[in-house]
Amino acid sequence: MGSYIFKRLISAVPVLLGITIIVFLIMSLIPGDPATAILGSYATPENVEKLNRDLGLDKPLVQRYFIWLGNMLTGDFGRSFSLNRPVLDEILERFNATLILAGTSFVICSLLGILAGVVSAARQYGFADKAITFVVLIGISVPSFFLGMMMILLFAVNLGWLPVSGMYAIYGGGDLPDLARHLIMPATALAAVATGVIARLSRSAMLEVLRQDYIRTARAKGVPERRVIMGHALRAAMVSIIPVLGIQAGFVLSGAVYIEIVFQWPGVGRMLVDAILTRDLLLVQGGVVFVAACYVLFNIAVDVAQSLLDPRIKT
Amino acid sequence: MSTFLKLLFRNRLAAMGAVILAVIVLAVLAVPLLPLQDPDVTATADRFKRPFTDGHLLGTDHLGRDLLSRLLHGTRLSLAIGVAAALIAATIGSAIGIIAGYFGGRTDNIIMRTVDMLMAFPYILLALAIVAALGPGLMNALIAVAAVNIPFFARNIRGITVGLAGREFIDAARLAGMGHARIILTELLPNVLPVIVIAMSTTVGWMILETAGLSFLGLGSQPPQADLGSMLGEARSAMISHPHTSIVPGLMIFLIVMSINLLGDGVRDALDPRLRSGALSRPLPTTLVERSGDIPEPTDDLLAIQDLHTQFHVGARNYRAVGGVSLAVRPGECLGVIGESGSGKSVTALSVMGLVASPPGVITGGAVRYQGEDLIGAPYETLRKKRGDHVAYIFQDPLSTLHPLYSVGDQLAEAILSHHKIGKAEARRRAIELLRDVRIPNAESRVDNYPHEMSGGMRQRVGIAMALANEPDVIIADEPTTALDVTVQAQILALLDDLRRDRGLAIVFITHDFGVVAQLCDRVAVMYAGRIVEEGPTTAVLDAPAHPYTKRLIACVPELGGGRRELAAIPGLPPVVSDLPAGCAFAPRCDKAQESCRAGEIDLKGSAPRAVRCLYPEEAV
Ligand code: SF4
Numbered sequence: 001m002g003s004y005i006f007k008r009l010i011s012a013v014p015v016l017l018g019i020t021i022i023v024f025l026i027m028s029l030i031p032g033d034p035a036t037a038i039l040g041s042y043a044t045p046e047n048v049e050k051l052n053r054d055l056g057l058d059k060p061l062v063q064r065y066f067i068w069l070g071n072m073l074t075g076d077f078g079r080s081f082s083l084n085r086p087v088l089d090e091i092l093e094r095f096n097a098t099l100i101l102a103g104t105s106f107v108i109c110s111l112l113g114i115l116a117g118v119v120s121a122a123r124q125y126g127f128a129d130k131a132i133t134f135v136v137l138i139g140i141s142v143p144s145f146f147l148g149m150m151m152i153l154l155f156a157v158n159l160g161w162l163p164v165s166g167m168y169a170i171y172g173g174g175d176l177p178d179l180a181r182h183l184i185m186p187a188t189a190l191a192a193v194a195t196g197v198i199a200r201l202s203r204s205a206m207l208e209v210l211r212q213d214y215i216r217t218a219r220a221k222g223v224p225e226r227r228v229i230m231g232h233a234l235r236a237a238m239v240s241i242i243p244v245l246g247i248q249a250g251f252v253l254s255g256a257v258y259i260e261i262v263f264q265w266p267g268v269g270r271m272l273v274d275a276i277l278t279r280d281l282l283l284v285q286g287g288v289v290f291v292a293a294c295y296v297l298f299n300i301a302v303d304v305a306q307s308l309l310d311p312r313i314k315t
Numbered sequence: 316m317s318t319f320l321k322l323l324f325r326n327r328l329a330a331m332g333a334v335i336l337a338v339i340v341l342a343v344l345a346v347p348l349l350p351l352q353d354p355d356v357t358a359t360a361d362r363f364k365r366p367f368t369d370g371h372l373l374g375t376d377h378l379g380r381d382l383l384s385r386l387l388h389g390t391r392l393s394l395a396i397g398v399a400a401a402l403i404a405a406t407i408g409s410a411i412g413i414i415a416g417y418f419g420g421r422t423d424n425i426i427m428r429t430v431d432m433l434m435a436f437p438y439i440l441l442a443l444a445i446v447a448a449l450g451p452g453l454m455n456a457l458i459a460v461a462a463v464n465i466p467f468f469a470r471n472i473r474g475i476t477v478g479l480a481g482r483e484f485i486d487a488a489r490l491a492g493m494g495h496a497r498i499i500l501t502e503l504l505p506n507v508l509p510v511i512v513i514a515m516s517t518t519v520g521w522m523i524l525e526t527a528g529l530s531f532l533g534l535g536s537q538p539p540q541a542d543l544g545s546m547l548g549e550a551r552s553a554m555i556s557h558p559h560t561s562i563v564p565g566l567m568i569f570l571i572v573m574s575i576n577l578l579g580d581g582v583r584d585a586l587d588p589r590l591r592s593g594a595l596s597r598p599l600p601t602t603l604v605e606r607s608g609d610i611p612e613p614t615d616d617l618l619a620i621q622d623l624h625t626q627f628h629v630g631a632r633n634y635r636a637v638g639g640v641s642l643a644v645r646p647g648e649c650l651g652v653i654g655e656s657g658s659g660k661s662v663t664a665l666s667v668m669g670l671v672a673s674p675p676g677v678i679t680g681g682a683v684r685y686q687g688e689d690l691i692g693a694p695y696e697t698l699r700k701k702r703g704d705h706v707a708y709i710f711q712d713p714l715s716t717l718h719p720l721y722s723v724g725d726q727l728a729e730a731i732l733s734h735h736k737i738g739k740a741e742a743r744r745r746a747i748e749l750l751r752d753v754r755i756p757n758a759e760s761r762v763d764n765y766p767h768e769m770s771g772g773m774r775q776r777v778g779i780a781m782a783l784a785n786e787p788d789v790i791i792a793d794e795p796t797t798a799l800d801v802t803v804q805a806q807i808l809a810l811l812d813d814l815r816r817d818r819g820l821a822i823v824f825i826t827h828d829f830g831v832v833a834q835l836c837d838r839v840a841v842m843y844a845g846r847i848v849e850e851g852p853t854t855a856v857l858d859a860p861a862h863p864y865t866k867r868l869i870a871c872v873p874e875l876g877g878g879r880r881e882l883a884a885i886p887g888l889p890p891v892v893s894d895l896p897a898g899c900a901f902a903p904r905c906d907k908a909q910e911s912c913r914a915g916e917i918d919l920k921g922s923a924p925r926a927v928r929c930l931y932p933e934e935a936v
Contacts, residue, residue: 018432026441029448088673102445124598137328141573143524146547146565149554159553164555210598216670220710221703221730221781227697235720249398254439258528262551269439273532276447284447288440296435310720311765 004307008300019292020072024065027285056077067259078285082278087286091268095290097167099268100179102256104187106249109194114234114241117202121210122229132199139196144255148262149191155185165264186263190255194248206238212236239310246302250295329581335574339567343391351384355539363557377553378548385541386563393473393541394571396457397523404522406513408468413507415469415810416476417499427473427631433466442525446534453542456535460525466513475510479503496737503597516582527568543568581822600699603677604692613687616643618667618706624680625659625666637661638845639681643790644821649812651824651836651853653868659845660825662789668702685789704734707782711794713774717766723750723763723777730784749780753810768817772803779810786818793825808834829869833857838924841865851925851936861927861934864901899929908932 013239047255052058059067071078120132156164163169163182209215212232218232219225257269264270275283307313332417356877357378366382415426433441445459460602479504488498529535530544541549543564550560602625612622637659644650654660667683669690683690683918685705690698697815710716718726719854727749728742737745743762750758753776766774775795782790793812796804812835815822832839832853840850841862849862860866898913899905905912912930919928921936 014428015432016433018429019435022432022436022441023444025788026444029445033628068909070603104418123828128346134520136606137576141576142569143528143531143565143572145528146561146568149547149551149565153554153558207598210640211672213710214718216665216672217708217710217716217781218718219600219702219731220668220670221734221784222701223729224699224733228600229734232718232721236718239720250437253437257439258531261532272440272443272447273534276534279450281447284444285676288436292440292648293438295437299435311720311722312767 001308005182005304007298008303012296015296016293019296020069020289021065023285023289024068027281028061030281068147072212072286072289077290078282080275080280080283082275082280083281087283088290090271090283091287091290094266094268094271094287095294097265098253098260098269098291099258100167101183101186101190101259101265101267102249104183105190105194105252105256106245108187109198109248109252110245111192112191113195113198114202116199116239117204117241118206118229120199120203121206121233124207125214129203132203136196136199139192140200141210142192143258144189144193145191145258145262148186148259151185151189152250152262165262167266184258186265189262190252190259193255194252197251198241198244198248202237202241205240206233208240209233209236218275239306242302242309246299249298249302253291316463318716326581326584328577329584332574332577332581335570336578337465339571339574339825343387343394345403346387346391349387351387351924352381354380354384354388354541356380363553365562366559366563373563374559376550376558380429381430382560382563386543386567389543389546389564390567391569392536392540393489393523393527393544393568396453396526396542397519400457400461400464400522400526401515401519404464404518405456405468405511408459408465409472409507409511412472412474413476413499413503415689416473417480417495417503418936419477419480423473423477424465427916430466430469433697434470438463438525439528442529443534446529451534451537453536453540455528459529460522463635464518464522464680466517468511471514472507472511475507476503484696508712513559513582513586516575517579520572520579522684523570523575524568535623562743599673602671602673602697603665605677605679606671608680608682610689611682613684613689615687616641616684616825616933617686619643619647619684620663620667620681620686622681623663623666623678623683625662625671625678626674627675629675636676636845637666640842640845641681642823642840643745644823646788647819648819648825648838649813649822649836651826651839652830652842653826653829653832653839654828658842661793662845663842664708664793664823664825667791668706668708669698670702670708700734703730703782703787704785705787705788706789706791707785709778709782709790709795711793711797714766714771716778717774719766722765723769725828726762727762727777727781727784730781745784746780749784750777752783753777753780755780755804771808775803775807776810777798779807779814783814787820789821789823794827796831797828798827804831811812819888829857835893841868846900846928847919847926848901849926849927850919851921855925861871861921861925861932861936862901862929863905863907863931863933866933 025265075088077091079085080087080090083090116132116136120129123129155162162185165182167179167182169178169182206229214236215228215233218228223232256265256267257273259265260267260270261273268291272284272287275281275287357380357405358375359378361371361375362377364371366372366374368374371381371383373386376382376385411426411430415423442456442459442463445462446455449455449458463653485498485502488502493501526535527542527544528541529549531548533545533548536542538545538549540728546564547561547568548562550557568739613619613620620640620642623637623640624635627634629634640659640663642650642663652660652663652671662671662676666678667680667690668721678691681691685701690701717723721729724743724746727746728739731738731742732743747758747762748828750761755761761769761773769777778795782792790811795811797805798901801805810829811824812821814820822835824832826832836853838851839853839856840847841856841864842848843864849856849860849865851933856865857869898911898915899908899917902908902912907930917928917930919926921927925936927936
């Protein structure tokens with residue numbers, strides 16, 4: 001097992017390098033002089049020149065890449081000029097909030113999606129199946145940012161059950177129940193689309209598995225139906241569900257950008273959008289690389305989970 | 316194509332999606348012709364007019380602009396941008412995919428590695444990075460969304476191209492001296508185009524949503540120009556006081572995406588060959604029962620199948636897989652049921668414990684009695700308690716019939732635990748014992764193996780061990796040795812024979828091989844087209860087959876017990892059970908067939924235990 005994880009980690013190195021190269025190349029697409037772009041057109045020539053030196057922009061592209069990469073590896077992501085603090089400090093703080101939001105959402109969409117898919121498949125064409133299919137269709141069609149706004153209107157403004165936005169109450173908040181109250185709406189809104197996608201996939205994966213001969217074997221030996229569905233069938237279906245969970249985690253992470261804006265959640269997505277609008281490119285660059293790298297590592301964890309489930313995978 | 320459209324529109328939801336989408340598209344196409352107000356003219360005095368006020372059907376926004384006009388213009392813009400992004404992504408992505416797939420080798424390798432890396436990003440990060448570099452703006456958002464979707468097309472189209480590039484017509488074109496560009500454009504492209512179009516139709520909804528999303532974040536269209544996303548984004552600050560300004564554009568995005576989704580699902584379903592044939596089996600725990608006619612009286616046999624009728628209801632058609640079969644076994648007896656594939660022998664066997672895949676399977680008549688108790692239509696729990704405990708099955712091909720993700724020990728233990736309240740350790744001990752009983756060497760270590768770690772013969776022994784787990788009275792073995800080689804087959808048969816003698820098991824042995832029947836069975840029933848055509852003691856049937864079909868079957872066996880054989884020597888194919896000819900089903904293949912054979916129903920006649928369903932039998936019985 002340990003050696004499998006190690007192998008997967010090694011194989012992630014080129015992907016991680018590729019990510020930095022891609023981000024670096026995109027950032028070097030900036031039309032005109034990057035320093036001017038960052039500082040805006042009112043920048044003094046001295047400032048522009050200083051930034052050029054700081055960023056190493058006077059050096060050739062390849063050399064610049066390796067300097068940047070080397071700096072990142074030593075934990076130096078540069079300094080955000082708009083916030084006037086190290087980029088990495090800001091990212092770590094923001095990423096924490098995003099992780100709470102996206103993580104909760106991911107748990108919700110995985111559990112709910114798989115459960116809905118299993119029920120749907122076991123009751124194919126029955127009432128539950130039709131109801132779930134309908135809800136799922138709505139879920140995957142409503143844009144998460146619109147759903148979030150409508151939830152605020154209903155649950156926060158009209159019913160007054162939950163806070164409108166933010167992560168903690170400004171006064172007297174900060175504890176876990178407070179966080180939970182603030183988390184419910186954004187996490188649910190963020191989970192909606194992914195729940196729908198996972199439910200659909202789980203349903204078809206379950207139906208595929210329920211047609212298999214080994215399900216008939218389980219029934220033939222008198223295994224109770226509940227165990228046939230939740231044990232034999234679901235376990236086999238998980239082999240095709242787990243990779244989709246990995247992909248959906250990427251969509252949840254992406255959707256978090258919108259949700260963080262709608263609910264004013266102090267996460268990394270909102271930071272990125274603000275950074276783009278203020279042209280704080282170092283912050284954008286660092287944030288994108290950091291989150292993408294985390295996602296790659298998460299997918300390794302998904303692969304490991306898959307190998308634990310399926311003995312046919314050589315570890 | 317016309318079947319495709321028919322299937323698409325038979326799907327009511329897909330048709331609904333098509334209609335909604337058509338209405339929206341027509342409306343935005345007609346925008347220049349409609350008497351709309353200028354979407355960008357502000358009138359601060361008329362701010363936040365509610366919907367249905369005079370002159371403003373949907374009200375006005377925070378600058379007093381007419382919402383209906385802005386909505387239609389915004390929808391127009393959003394659709395145009397989304398479709399443009401889809402076209403760009405499809406064109407560039409497909410080009411990359413075709414190049415990678417066509418040239419293969421290094422080119423392919425480098426391109427696909429890059430694609431993999433691009434796909435390692437959560438899509439929005441890439442889009443944000445691009446917008447950050449190029450600056451906010453509608454065009455840049457379009458570029459970002461298109462770019463983010465290129466890898467998807469590249470990967471899909473490459474897969475298709477790789478498959479096509481190895482085909483003869485491409486080789487032929489190459490030999491004919493055509494250049495690469497010409498081969499790609501004239502030979503490859505026409506073949507991948509349909510796939511590109513389908514991939515586009517499934518992603519265009521996404522791209523509309525993504526561009527709207529970027530605009531919502533303020534990174535796409537800039538004021539005063541508005542697409543649906545930026546309308547929603549601008550309305551957000553007034554959401555609480557004037558929700559209609561948010562709801563109007565939000566609902567429109569929802570409607571567009573939903574209709575595209577509905578249509579896309581319909582397209583996918585219509586293209587799915589399995590749905591097309593209507594042959595999807597569904598997952599009920601027991602076979603459906605819709606029994607009509609009289610229920611036969613109980614007998615004193617251990618297991619009795621009485622006038623069983625099982626059908627497959629697929630769409631409007633009924634396939635009569637089993638058309639009135641009666642069989643019975645007593646303790647210690649082995650009954651062979653023989654026939655070609657499609658003769659209904661397996662369906663008969665599966666009907667006993669309600670294991671026919673259902674739907675489409677439906678038991679429509681007769682009875683199955685275990686110790687006199689009728690099991691057809693019995694409650695699920697009654698049936699479950701009998702399954703494996705009293706009547707157990709051994710199936711063909713144990714690689715597909717054993718669960719790939721559980722160790723064989725767990726599967727054996729589970730068989731016991733489903734019927735007996737014993738501890739886990741005790742169940743494991745029993746599992747090892749069972750493996751020993753079926754003569755698996757090193758049972759203690761084998762018990763932790765997964766099915767894929769065992770040989771075919773070993774797996775089949777596990778299958779037998781599982782059937783024996785609860786010491787059943789009856790074992791139904793459905794071609795248990797077909798997948799095995801001759802030596803292993805002989806061992807398995809010997810094992811079954813021992814078990815039957817030692818434990819007084821009754822065995823129903825389903826096979827297409829007379830050699831196997833001769834080795835193991837006391838009596839044999841020959842099935843053809845869902846019915847029994849001849850039955851009797853094995854030696855009697857073998858020595859003097861009465862039905863022309865049986866005679867041919869036996870003639871096909873070059874040497875008894877010689878392993879697997881197809882019944883190829885009989886000219887013609889078994890009939891499709893959906894439209895059986897009147898009279899004898901074997902008539903089209905029988906060289907003794909007369910007019911009278913096709914005239915009407917022929918009874919199974921004879922003096923017990925022999926019987927035959929033939930007007931001109933080879934032997935009198
Ligand atoms: S009934 Fe007639 S057609 Fe049928 S098997 Fe007998 S002889 Fe042949």
